[in-house]
Amino acid sequence: MQSTANYLWHTDDLLGQGATASVYKARNKKSGELVAVKVFNTASYLRPREVQVREFEVLRKLNHQNIVKLFAVEETGTSRQKVLVMEYCSSGSLLSVLESPENAFGLPEDEFLVVLRCVVAGMNHLRENGIVHRDIKPGNIMRLMGEEGQSIYKLTDFGAARELDDDEKFISVYGTEEYLHPDMYERAVLRKPQQKAFGVTVDLWSIGVTLYHAATGSLPFVPFGGPRRNKEIMYRITTEKPAGAIAGTQRRENGPLEWSYTLPVTCQLSMGLQSQLVPILANILEAEQAKCWGFDQFFAETSDILQRVIVHVFSLPQAALHHVYIHAHNTVAIFLEAVYKQTKVTLQNQEYLFEGHLCALEPKLSAQHIAHTTASSPLTLFSMPTETPEGLAFRDPALDIPKFVPKVDLQADYNTAKGVLGAGYQALRLARALLAGQELMLRGLYWFVFSNMAGMPEIQELKGAAELRAKLRTLAEVLSRLSHNITERQLSLSSLSSELARDRDQVHEDRSIQQIQCCLDRMYLIYKQFRKSRMRPGLGYNEEQIHKLDKVNFSHLAKRLLQVFQEECVQKYQTSLVMHGNRMRVVHEARDHLRLVACSVAAYSTEAQGVQEGLSKILDWLSHQLLQDRTKAAQASAGPMASYSCPALKDLGLHMEELCEEMKLLAFDLQDNNRIIEGLSRAQSASDV
Structure with missing residues (x-):
């Protein structure tokens, strides 16, 4: 003590x-x-x-x-x-978070944004007080849990810090070599004499490496054999990096340097966030201090990201979920343009549903009018179907699984188990994402089918209108044909709706996630034993035999996990993508047909209204004539010649009364017909919106 x-x-x-x-x-x-x-x-x-x-x-x-x-x-x-x-931070450091197998490929998007917000806020306070840290890295960013269960990250270890204004320089060297600015690396690690002075932007380089590490689980600059085994190549990668590149690797000994301008596909960050983050990384991971951004621009660009809100959009044609980052004060038009950049769906072809209801987005309104979305409850985007839906892009976790060495090597076995477990957690995340994607495909298409069926006129009303063919033959024939066509479409969509509901039930009954989780739980227990064993100088005979059996069991569990992922998750997802593409085409054809029906009926509306107006005039004239005849007949019956009144005049009066009644019925039928036409017009308008 x-x-x-x-x-x-x-x-x-x-x-x-x-x-x-x-x-x-x-x-x-x-x-x-x-x-x-x-x-x-x-x-x-x-x-x-x-x-x-x-x-x-x-x-x-x-x-x-x-x-x-x-x-x-x-x-x-x-x-x-x-x-x-x-202050004591009970949840370790950002490095300990990243070293956990479940974060082997980087942090989830929500957690990464917390890291970004905390690091930016902490660094802003340092600059306001004229302090340069000089040793920014994940190990010097501590984590604790807030009262509401949220992560809070805090900068620590100010042993290398000193006061330094933006225009001041220093010549002393501090820091951790993987996160060092190349100029400092040259002198501190390679021991090359040089008289360069360093400014506050060296912290920006370290922040860039740290953020890349947090986003991907890996360092951005990796020579063959690792950063600490091949220091000369490490320096070459950081100094020869082309403008705009954010990572560089050497995959084989003495091999060429390969540059990356995007984050890897294994990264969990959405493309919406990546498009905002990558330009920042490219401009702070700049070896030439004169070309590197200053802190003012760094704070401006990162604050711009952190002030945005996320609108989740599931594109039915692509079968992909998008995160659209916009400012609350933006207009809906800016949101629609951002959707176009991510989906390539033009503004005029974007139609939206939210929670099963048509969602009309007025471009001139504020984006605050857009519904609050989540990844499980996004806006559903409908547009022209593509030949083959893209679906979720991912890298097969099997490609990232290392192999155990035959002999017992406690450190190597621990590292291998950690790598395999990391790939297993990645498979679990992908399995969940694939299953969620299937649910969103089926649910979104089901909603769209339902909304189009709801917009159709009642079939019985069309049938009733078709019965007018005895009085309006031409219009009745058209309505009858349209009624038959819409009936066929409704039966087709009803069948599709039932099929979608059945498939959604099958998705909900899927147990592949539970099987993968079970394998991971058993693998994690073995991994913990390996982590404990690596600290020992050696194992006894019996312990070594158990260790060998654990390696075999670990490998079998990993194989089973990948089998479930490939056969139960990936294959089903790929099948669902093909079915989704076919269903999209069916729904799109039905929707287009409904529009044509509405347009056709609307074209006859004018003609029907003209007929109604003409009949109304005739009816008015006949009613007037009938009234006059009755008046004359009454006058005649009162006179001396009443006994000699003509029977034909009575017959004519009765005939005109019958004709008047028929005209009233016909006018009523025409009014009813116009109501049906107006309903079709409204269905067309709703579909166009």
């Missing part, structure tokens, strides 16, 4: 260790509050006095939620070693 006047810790509770100090988990002697104490070793006191006190001075100057707080500076009781008492 070691202690200061107010704090107590055990040397077994080591949190981290560096060249000049060790960090332990400690407690306040009075309150029991957990803290982190940084205890400086003998080597630290060999540094100049001003360097020794610099970290204390820097931390006292800072006060921000994304920077680890300094509580006190104390000394141990016996050796009089300096101790920094700091």
Whole structure:
């Protein structure tokens, strides 16, 4: 046990260790509050006095939620070693998060945005106080959980920090080599003499490497054999990198350098976020300090991302989910243009459903009027079907699974198990995404079929209108033919709707996710044993035999996991993509046919209205004539010649009364017919919207 006047810790509770100090988990002697104490070793006191006190001075100057707080500076009781008492972050560092097998291919998008927000806010506070950190890396970004369960990341380890204005330079070298700016790397790692001075933008390079690492799970610049085994090539990659490239690798010994201008397909970030992030990485991962962005532009561009809202859009033609990043103050027109950039669906062909209802998006309105979406409840985009839906783009996890070496090598076996487990977690994520994609395909198409059926006129009304053919033969024949065609379309769509509902039930009954999760759980137990065993100098005979059996079982579980992923997830998903493409064409043809029906009936509307107006005039004239005849007949019956009134006049009156009644019925039928036509016109208008 070691202690200061107010704090107590055990040397077994080591949190981290560096060249000049060790960090332990400690407690306040009075309150029991957990803290982190940084205890400086003998080597630290060999540094100049001003360097020794610099970290204390820097931390006292800072006060921000994304920077680890300094509580006190104390000394141990016996050796009089300096101790920094700091805020304790119980969830480790960003590096420990990234080293977890489930994050082998980078963080999920939501978590990455939290990291970005916290790092940007913390760095902004440093620059406001004129401080350069000089050792930004995932291991120096601590994580704790907030009261609402959210991650909070905090910058720590200010041993290399110093005060430096934007236009000032320094010549001392600090940092971790994988995250060092190339100019600093040349002198610190390659030991090449050079007289370059460094500015605050060296922190931006380190931030760029850190953000790439967080997004992908890997370092951006990797020579064959690794960064620490091939330092000359590491330097070449960082300094020869073309403009716009964000990563470089050497895949074989003495092989060519390969550049990447995009994030890898295994990255979990959406293309909407990647399109915003990649230009930032390209401009801060710039070896020439004169070409690198300054902090002002970096803060402006990252803040622009963080201030945007996400609208989730599932494109039925592509069978793909898109994250559209827009500002709340943007117009709907800007949103529609952003959708076009990601889907290539032109503005005039974009039709939307949300939760089963047609969603009319007025371009002039504010984007705030767009419904609140989630990945499981997105806007559904309908447009012209493509030949083959693209679906989710992914890399087969089997390609990233390493093989166990035949002999027992505890460190190698641990590394292999970690790699296999990472690929297994990637397979689980992909399986969930593929299943969710099938659900969105079926649900979206089902909704669209239902909305089009709901927009159709009642078949019975069309049949009733067709019965007018005795009085309006031409129009009745058209209505009868249209009624038959729409009946056929309705039966087709009803069949498709039932088929979609059946397939959705099958998706819900799928158990492949549970099977993959079961394999992963069993693999994780073996992985934990390997992680524990690697710390031992060796294994006894029996333990070694168990270790060998665990390797065999681990490999069998990995094989089973991949089999389920390929046969139960990928194959079903690919089959569903083909079916989705065919169904899209059926729905699109039915919708186009409905539009033609509505247009055809609308064309006859004018003619029918003209007939109605003509009949109304005739009816008015006949009614007037009938009234006059009745008046004359009444006058005649009152006179002396009443007994001699003509019987033909009575017959004519009765005939005109019958004709008048028929005209009234015909006018009523025409009014009913016009109501049907107006219904079809409304269906066309709704479909056009």
